[in-house]
Amino acid sequence: MRTLVIETATAACSVALIEDTRVVAHAHEIVGRGHAERLVPMIAALPEGGRAAHILVDCGPGSFTGIRVGIAAARGLALGWGASLSGYSSLPLLAAAAFSRGMTGEIAVVLEGGHGEVFLQGFSAPLAETGPFASLRPEMALATLGGRRAVGNGVRFLTALDPAVAAEAWLPDAMDAVLLTPGLAGLEPKPIYGRAPDAKPQATAEAVA
Numbered sequence: 319m320r321t322l323v324i325e326t327a328t329a330a331c332s333v334a335l336i337e338d339t340r341v342v343a344h345a346h347e348i349v350g351r352g353h354a355e356r357l358v359p360m361i362a363a364l365p366e367g368g369r370a371a372h373i374l375v376d377c378g379p380g381s382f383t384g385i386r387v388g389i390a391a392a393r394g395l396a397l398g399w400g401a402s403l404s405g406y407s408s409l410p411l412l413a414a415a416a417f418s419r420g421m422t423g424e425i426a427v428v429l430e431g432g433h434g435e436v437f438l439q440g441f442s443a444p445l446a447e448t449g450p451f452a453s454l455r456p457e458m459a460l461a462t463l464g465g466r467r468a469v470g471n472g473v474r475f476l477t478a479l480d481p482a483v484a485a486e487a488w489l490p491d492a493m494d495a496v497l498l499t500p501g502l503a504g505l506e507p508k509p510i511y512g513r514a515p516d517a518k519p520q521a522t523a524e525a526v527a
Contacts, residue, residue, distance in 0.1 A: 322361070322395070325492035326353045326388030327380030327408040328429065330470050333360050334492035337369060343486035343494045353387040361391070374495055374503055379437045379451065379511035380429055385509045392507060394495050405505040406498055408490045409451055413441035414497035415488065416469045422506055424448060426463055426484075436472035440460065440491035445499060453512045470523035 323334040331353050332346035345360045349471060361368040375392035378385045396403040412427045422443050429437040430452050438459045439451035454462070456475035463483065473485035495503065
C-alpha cells in the first residue's frame with residue numbers, strides 16, 4: 319500500500335511517499351511559517367501528484383498553525399481520494415530518526431512550544447516511550463534531562479542555559495515515518511497541542527463575547 323506522509327509540525331515542511339517500508343519519493347524544505355503556501359505544491363510535485371491509498375499526518379505537538387495546515391490538507395485529500403487517514407506525533411518521529419542514526423540508550427526529544435516553553439519526552443531504544451510528554455519551562459526541562467542526549471528544535475533553549483548539554487538541533491522529516499511502529503502511526507488525525515492554543519476559533523470567541 320502506498321502512503322503519503324505530511325509533516326508540518328515545525329519550521330520544516332516535508333512530504334514523502336512510502337510503499338511498504340521503502341521511501342519512493344521525498345521533499346523537505348525549511349519554510350518557517352509558510353506551510354500553507356508550500357505544502358500543496360510539494361505534494362503535487364510527487365509522483366502521480368502524491369496520490370495514495372493512505373495518508374499519514376503529523377498531529378503535533380509543535381506549531382499551532384503548521385499542525386492545522388497539515389491536518390486540514392490531509393483530511394481534504396483523504397476525502398477527495400477516498401483514502402484512509404491516520405496521524406502520528408512529532409516526538410516519537412524524531413526519536414525514531416535519532417535511533418536509526420546510531421543513538422543508543424535513552425534520549426530526550428525537545429521541541430519548541432509556546433509561551434517560551436518546550437515539549438519534552440523521553441524515549442529508549444529501539445523506540446519506546448519512557449513517560450508522557452510535558453510542556454516545560456527551559457529551566458525545568460534542563461533539570462529533568464538527567465544526562466540524556468537531547469534532540470529537536472527546542473534544544474537551543476537548553477544549550478543557552480548550559481552550553482555543555484549534549485544536544486543536536488533536528489527538525490522532523492516526513493521520510494522518517496517509515497521508522498514508526500504501526501501503533502505510533504495509528505493516532506486519530508486531530509491536533510496534539512500539549513497546551514491550550516493561543517488562538518480561539520471564531521465561534522468560540524463570539525460566544526464568549
